[in-house]
Amino acid sequence: MPADRFMNREIGWLRFNQRVLELAEDTEQPLLERALFLSIFSSNLDEFFMVRVAGLKRRLATGVTVASRQSPRAQLSAISEVTHELMERHAKCFHSSVAPALAEAGIRIVRWNDLTRDEAQYLHRFFRRTIYPVLTPFAVDPSHPFPYISGRSLNLAVAVRDPHTGRQTFARIKVPSVLPRFIELDGQRFVPVEDVISAHLPQLFEGMEIQEHHAFRVTRNADLEVDEDETDDLVKSLEQELLRRRFGPLVRLEVEETISDGILAILREELGAVEEEIYRVPGPLDLAGLAQLHRLDRPELKYPPMVPVEPRALAQNDFFAVVRERELLVQHPYESFATTTERFVELAASDPKVVAIKQTLYRTSGDSPIVDSLIEAARAGKEVVVLVEIKARFDEQNNIRWARKLEEAGCHVVYGVVGLKTHCKIALVVRQEDDGSLRRYCHIGTGNYNPSTARVYEDFGLFSADPEVGEDLSDLFNHLTGFSRKKHYRRLLVAPYALREALMRQIQHEIANHARGQPARIRIKVNSLVDEEVIDALYTASRAGVPVDLWVRGSCVLRPGVQGLSETIRVRSILGRFLEHSRVFVFENGGEPQVWIGSADLMPRNLDRRVEALVRIVEPEQRARLVALMDLAMADSTSSWRLEPDGSWTRLTHDEEGNRLRDLQTTLRGDRHLRVVDG
Numbered sequence: 001m002p003a004d005r006f007m008n009r010e011i012g013w014l015r016f017n018q019r020v021l022e023l024a025e026d027t028e029q030p031l032l033e034r035a036l037f038l039s040i041f042s043s044n045l046d047e048f049f050m051v052r053v054a055g056l057k058r059r060l061a062t063g064v065t066v067a068s069r070q071s072p073r074a075q076l077s078a079i080s081e082v083t084h085e086l087m088e089r090h091a092k093c094f095h096s097s098v099a100p101a102l103a104e105a106g107i108r109i110v111r112w113n114d115l116t117r118d119e120a121q122y123l124h125r126f127f128r129r130t131i132y133p134v135l136t137p138f139a140v141d142p143s144h145p146f147p148y149i150s151g152r153s154l155n156l157a158v159a160v161r162d163p164h165t166g167r168q169t170f171a172r173i174k175v176p177s178v179l180p181r182f183i184e185l186d187g188q189r190f191v192p193v194e195d196v197i198s199a200h201l202p203q204l205f206e207g208m209e210i211q212e213h214h215a216f217r218v219t220r221n222a223d224l225e226v227d228e229d230e231t232d233d234l235v236k237s238l239e240q241e242l243l244r245r246r247f248g249p250l251v252r253l254e255v256e257e258t259i260s261d262g263i264l265a266i267l268r269e270e271l272g273a274v275e276e277e278i279y280r281v282p283g284p285l286d287l288a289g290l291a292q293l294h295r296l297d298r299p300e301l302k303y304p305p306m307v308p309v310e311p312r313a314l315a316q317n318d319f320f321a322v323v324r325e326r327e328l329l330v331q332h333p334y335e336s337f338a339t340t341t342e343r344f345v346e347l348a349a350s351d352p353k354v355v356a357i358k359q360t361l362y363r364t365s366g367d368s369p370i371v372d373s374l375i376e377a378a379r380a381g382k383e384v385v386v387l388v389e390i391k392a393r394f395d396e397q398n399n400i401r402w403a404r405k406l407e408e409a410g411c412h413v414v415y416g417v418v419g420l421k422t423h424c425k426i427a428l429v430v431r432q433e434d435d436g437s438l439r440r441y442c443h444i445g446t447g448n449y450n451p452s453t454a455r456v457y458e459d460f461g462l463f464s465a466d467p468e469v470g471e472d473l474s475d476l477f478n479h480l481t482g483f484s485r486k487k488h489y490r491r492l493l494v495a496p497y498a499l500r501e502a503l504m505r506q507i508q509h510e511i512a513n514h515a516r517g518q519p520a521r522i523r524i525k526v527n528s529l530v531d532e533e534v535i536d537a538l539y540t541a542s543r544a545g546v547p548v549d550l551w552v553r554g555s556c557v558l559r560p561g562v563q564g565l566s567e568t569i570r571v572r573s574i575l576g577r578f579l580e581h582s583r584v585f586v587f588e589n590g591g592e593p594q595v596w597i598g599s600a601d602l603m604p605r606n607l608d609r610r611v612e613a614l615v616r617i618v619e620p621e622q623r624a625r626l627v628a629l630m631d632l633a634m635a636d637s638t639s640s641w642r643l644e645p646d647g648s649w650t651r652l653t654h655d656e657e658g659n660r661l662r663d664l665q666t667t668l669r670g671d672r673h674l675r676v677v678d679g
Contacts, residue, residue, distance in 0.1 A: 001536065001565065002565060003560075004403030004559075005455050005535075005536075005539065005558075005559060005565060006107065006532055006535065006558070006559075007556075007557040007558075007559060007647045008070060008557065009073065009530045009555055009557050010052055010053075010056070010075055010079050010292035010648070011079070011082055011497075011619070011647070012434070012530070012554075012555035012556055012557050013048060013052065013554060013555040013649070014048070014082045014083065014086065015555075015648075015649055016554040016555055016573070016650075017041055017044045017045060017048070017086065018086055019039050019573060019575050019576060019641055019649060019651070020037055020040055020041045021037070021038075021086065021089060021090055021635060022039035022651060023037045023092075023575060023576070024038045024041065024093050024098065025093050025097065025552050026559065027097070027101075030301055030302050030303055030313060030514060031098070031101050031105060031301040031310040032099075032293060032294050032301040032302050033299060033301075033302055033577070034097075034098050035098055035102065035290045035293050035393070036095065036290065036291060036292060036294040037091065037095055038287050039288050039289070039290040039291040039294070041086075041090055042090070042286065042287045042290075043288045045082060045083070045086075045087075046152060046219055046288065047113060048246075049219045049251045049252045050104055050151065050152075050219060050220065050222035050251065052219065053076065053220065053251045053252070053634065053667075054220075054222065054248065054251050055252045056072045056075055056076055056079075056102050057076065057154040057221070057251060058070070058646060059072045060072040060073055060076070060165045064187070064601035065638070067281075068491060075278060075366075076276065077548050078619075080276035082131065083279070084279060085093065085237065087281055088281065090281075090287070090314050091281045091282045091428065091552075091631065092104075094153075094287060094290075095491060096535060099561065102176075102293070102491055102629075105298070105301060106188050106548075107188055107190075107293065107298070108188065108189045108190070109182065109190050109191075109192070109284075110189055110191055111191070111192070111195055112191065112195040112196070112199045113197065113288075113505055115191070115392075119185055119189070122185065123183065123185075123191065123196050123199070124200075124217070125285055126196070127196055127197075127199075128181065129147060129356060130179075131176075131179065131196060131200075132200070132203070134176045134178060135171050135173060135176065135197065135204065136173070136174070137158070137171050137172070137204050137205065138171060138172045138173070138174075139169055139170070139171045140169065140170045140171065140172070140266075140270075141169055141273040144604065146172075146270040147172055148334075148432075149174075149218045149271065150173070150174075150218075150220075151193040151218060151219055151220030151222060152217070152218075152220075153174055153175065153177065153216050153218065154171055154174075154175040154193075154194060154215060154285060154286050155173065155174050155175065155215065155216050155217065155218075156172070156173040156175070156194055156197060156198060156200060156201075156213050156214070156215055156216075157170070157171075157172060157213065157215075157216055157259075157266070157267060157330075158170070158171045158172070158204045158205070158210065158212075159171075159210075159213070159228070159262070159263060160208040160209060160210055160211060160214045161208065161209040161211050161326060161610055162208060163207075163208070163209055163617060166274070168211070169208075169228050169458075170263075170266050171205070173197060173204070174323065175193055175197065176536065178667075179193050180292060181195065181286065181288075181289025181290075181292055181513065182289060182291075182292055183196055186487055187296070188280040190221075190292075190293070192283070194215050194246070194284070195284075198213050200348070201213060204463070207342070212263065213261055213285060214254065214256050214258065214259040214260070214263055215255075215284070215285050216254065216255045216256070216259070216267060216285070217253075217254040217255075217285050217286055218250055218252070218253055218254075218584075219250070219251050219252035219253075219254075220248040220249060220250055220251060221248030221249045221250075221251055222248055230477075235294075239251055243513065244275055245432070248647065250271050250272060250273055250277065251277065252277055252279060253267065253271060253273040253277055253278050253279065254279045254281060254285050254286075255256075255267070255278065255279070255280055255281075255285075256280070256281070256282070256283040256285065257281060257282050257283075258281040258283070259280070264278070269431060269479070270333065270416040276414065278557055286366070303577050304608075306333070306669065307334035308333055308335055308337070308338075308339075309334070309335055309336060310335070310336055310340075311325060311328060311330055311335055311339075311340065313326075313328060314339065314340070315515040317607045319343060319344060319347055320347070320351075320431065320441060320465075323441055323463045323465045324439070324465045326619065327462060327463065327464045327465075327466065327618070327619055327622070328462070328463040328464075329460065329461075329462050329463075329617065329619075329622045329625070330460065330461050330462075331458070331459070331460050331668075332454045332455075332457065332458065332459045332461070333454060333455050333456065333457070333458065333578060334668055334669060334671070336445045337451055337454035337455070338369075338403070338451065338463065339563055340369075340463070341367050341443065341449065341454070342373075342451060342601070343371060344427070344429070344463065345357070345359070345370050345374065345427065345429075346369070346373045346448075348377065348379065348429040348431075348441075348475075349373040349374065349376045349377035349382070350376070350380075350463030351431065353431050353432045353433070354377070354382060354429055354430065354431045354432075355382060355383060355430050355431070355432055355438070356383035356384070356385075356428075356429070356430040357374065357377050357381060357382060357383070357384050357385070357386075357427070357428070357430075358386075358387075358427070358428040358458065358473075358477045358481070359374065359385075359387070359426070359427040359428070360386075360387045360389070360422055360424055360425060360427075360449075361386060361387065361388045361389065361399070361402065361424050361448075361449055361451070361624040362389045362422070362423055362425065362448050362449075363398075363448040363449075363450050363453070364398075364448065364449050364450045364451075368402070369451060369453065370449050370451070370666060371402055371405070371406065374403070374406060374409075374411060375406065375409040375411070378406075378411045379409055379410065380407045383412075383430075383656055384406075384410070384412065385411070385412045385414070385477065385481060385482070386406050386411050386413050386414075387413075387414050387415070387416055387422055387480050388402060388403040388406070388413055388414075388415060389415070389416055389421055389423070389479075390403060390415055390421045399628050403415070412481075414480065414481050416480060416611070417479075417480060417511050417611060419606075420496065420609060420610055420611050421609065421610045421611070422611040423596070423599050423600075423606065423609070423610040423611060423612050423630070424444075424494075424599045424611055424612050424613035425443075425444065425445035425446065425447060425448060425449065425451075425461075425475070425599050425613075426442070426443065426444050426445075426473055426476065426477075426613060427443040427588060428440060428441075428442055428470070428473040428474065429442075435559045437471075438476065439465060440467070440469075440471075440473065441463070441464075441465050441470075442462075442463070442464045442465070442466075442469045442470055442473050443460040443461055443462070443463050443464075444461070444462050444464070444469070444473075444492075444597075444598065444613060444615040445459060445460065445462075445599070446459045446460045446461070446581065446582040446583050446584075446597055446598060446599060447460075447461075447582070455636055456577075456578055456579060456582040456600075457578065457579045458578045458579065458580050458581050458582055458665075459581050459582045460582045460584070460597045460626075462617065464599065464615075466491070466618075466620050468490040468491050469490070469491050469492075469615065470614075471490060472489040472490050472491055472492040473492075473503060475488070475489060476611075476613065477496060479494075479609060479611075481612065482576050490624070491616045491618070492613050492614065492615055493569075493596065493598070493613070493614040493616075494608055494611070494612065494613050494614075495600055495606060495607050495611060495612035495613075496607065496609060496611070496612075496677070498609050499600060499607055499614065500531075500533070500534075500607040501607065503585070503602075504533070504534070504537055506585075506587045506594070506637075507522065507534075507538065507540075507587075508535045508537070508542055509545050509587065509589070510522055510541060510587055510589075511540065511541050511544045511546055512586060513588070513589070513590050514541075514544055514545055514546045515544065517550070518590040518591070519551070519588045519590055519591040520546045520547075520588050520590070521547045521548075521586075521587075521588035522538070522541060522546060522547070522548045522549070522586070522588070523545065523549045523550075523551075523584075523585075523586035523587075523627070523630040523631075523634070524548075524549070524550050524551070524584070524585050524586070524602070525551040525552075525580075525582060525583060525584040525585075525630060525633070526550075526551075526552055526553075526583050526600075526601045526604055527552070527553045527554050527580075527583070527601045528552065528553075528554045528555045528556070528601045528602065528603050529550060529552045529555070529556045529557065529558055529601075529603075530556070530557050530601045530602070530603050530604070530606050531553055531602045531603055531606075531607060532557075533606075534602050535557065535558045535602075537559065538550075538566075538569065539565055539566055541568075542565065542566045542567060542568045543564070543565065545568060546568060547568045547569055548566055548568065548569040548570070549570050549572075549630065549634045550565075550571045550572070550629065551570075551571075551572050551573070551574065551580075551584075551633045551634065552571055552573055552643075553573055553574070553575065553579075553581075554573075556571055556573075556643060558666040559646075559647070560572060560643055560645065561644070561645045561647050568644075570642070571632060571642070571643035572634055572641065572642060572643075573630045573640060573643070573649065574633060574638075574639075574640050574641070574664055574665075576663065576664075576665045577639075577665055578665055580650065582597065583597065583598055583600060583601060584626055584629070584630065585598075585614065585616075586626065586630055591674065594616065594625065595616070595617040595622075595623045595626050596614040596615065596616050597614065597615060597617060597626070598612060598613050598614030599612050599613060599614075600612035600613075604639075629668075632662075632664060632667065635662075637661055637662050638661060638662050638663075638664050638667075639652060639661040639662065639663055639664070640652065640664075642678075
């Protein structure tokens with residue numbers, strides 16, 4: 001196969017974030033949603049630098065090779081070029097489009113010089129009362145070394161002069177994270193917090209002349225490194241590593257474009273930043289803070305409210321009786337997480353016939369009703385086993401806190417398998433039936449047990465009382481809490497021991513069916529497609545003539561539509577109000593589709609270094625529903641981004657006659673399975 005058949009993964013991710021930015025640029029989106037997309041772009045980019053760029057820099061520093069056709073240095077250079085372009089575009093979108101539109105709607109982000117006298121007086125009082133007590137200026141001189149700048153903090157670089165001696169001094173002021181990004185004046189006008197601090201610098205440096213001041217921001221390596229084979233206590237080791245996270249090496253320096261060469265030279269020298277790590281942008285920096293505006297009570301500037309529905313089968317029926325009768329497939333956020341997944345765990349906790357609950361927790365919310373239910377179950381004397389993945393990136397501290405709370409309540413808490421992250425989303429409830437027998441009720445999902453994200457993440461969940469699924473989950477929990485290398489399950493495909501092998505076998509089966517003249521087709525929905533072995537298998541299928549439809553939200557390194565390589569492969573991406581998060585795998589199987597849902601993306605880490613689980617959907621109506629979803633996403637009449645062979649993405653929102661294409665998420669709200677209504 002051609003050597004250039006894989007695109008760069010990191011650039012692929014940046015192009016995903018570019019699609020988020022294109023939603024912010026889309027004037028047909030509600031205005032405050034556009035502001036929120038600008039915020040999401042900024043937050044996404046922060047995490048990309050903290051993890052992906054940091055990893056490349058670490059490999060460059062240590063000389064570790066990477067499985068890529070480009071060296072770490074070449075990749076970093078390409079990332080810097082694309083990121084500079086996107087950050088400039090992001091700033092332009094804010095200043096030239098979103099901010100003026102907000103002003104027309106009566107919402108203004110104003111700088112200090114634009115304030116009225118009354119507003120300035122109000123902020124003088126606000127500063128003395130709320131900001132001044134938590135500020136600490138740090139001077140830099142022979143007795144005061146350059147202070148440590150923590151990651152993602154907003155700072156002011158200040159140059160002051162002593163009028164008596166003429167001596168010039170550099171100082172740094174950290175904007176305290178306890179302060180809002182924008183100081184609200186009257187619900188309509190907002191001032192960047194650094195402007196308020198800057199206006200009061202004479203009070204912080206009394207008797208000194210303020211010569212100049214500029215905002216800057218640092219992003220640092222936040223990827224944790226814990227050798228599980230060398231530690232006796234994983235929790236304590238992680239806590240120590242979390243403390244070190246704040247002191248990771250610099251990976252990006254953002255400065256206002258008005259910064260002077262002299263101040264920038266000081267920052268470069270003291271922070272050790274090289275040119276490609278420096279990003280000059282128009283202020284204000286840290287537009288992730290625009291999420292604050294999205295909380296305004298301006299419903300006319302947002303998506304219309306949506307009330308998730310309760311599945312028809314559950315209306316006024318006993319949950320366990322419904323699942324005993326037939327499996328239940330739900331799709332969030334169109335169908336309520338609270339009345340399905342949360343209710344399942346709550347009922348299990350309160351039902352005196354339930355004797356045991358086992359569950360995995362990868363990410364959950366800060367006030368999780370699910371965790372509260374597990375605690376209630378343990379206190380009621382039920383056997384409760386919870387696998388808490390404390391290595392879930394950026395949720396480590398939160399998960400450690402939950403783990404301790406669960407342990408204190410009497411739950412059996414385990415931390416997974418050494419060397420692997422447990423990413424599968426599974427719950428098992430063991431209940432004694434009226435005839436005295438024990439029955440297992442199961443939930444397998446594509447998303448986390450997190451009520452907060454369930455309102456904006458699109459995910460599927462399957463509830464089942466099928467004995468085969470129950471046996472599978474029992475076996476899988478035994479693997480997670482004990483010692484086992486079980487590979488083969490009944491209705492589950494489990495990584496890392498068998499999922500890759502099973503997917504490759506399914507692809508080969510489609511190739512063989514096509515050769516025999518039987519119906520053959522591959523349809524896959526994932527968040528990321530970067531695994532080269534799987535991609536080569538898909539290329540092989542395409543060369544054999546098998547149609548391949550790929551729905552990829554994020555990074556995709558496969559090149560579709562290349563003559564002689566991938567002519568039958570189409571790649572689509574859909575972004576919108578909800579984050580497309582579910583993973584769905586459909587293999588035509590000679591006209592009797594095999595359909596799987598689960599937690600695994602097509603990445604080496606998911607297939608080889610995580611515990612993942614896919615469950616096979618067996619009910620014909622549910623299979624047909626998932627096949628129809630895939631067909632809807634891939635249809636030419638549906639609005640989407642289409643991946644070109646050169647790696648660029650083309651957004652199509654209108655047909656050749658200028659008619660707006662169908663929006664998938666809006667269409668799903670009217671689906672007969674969902675019956676979603678507006679609030």
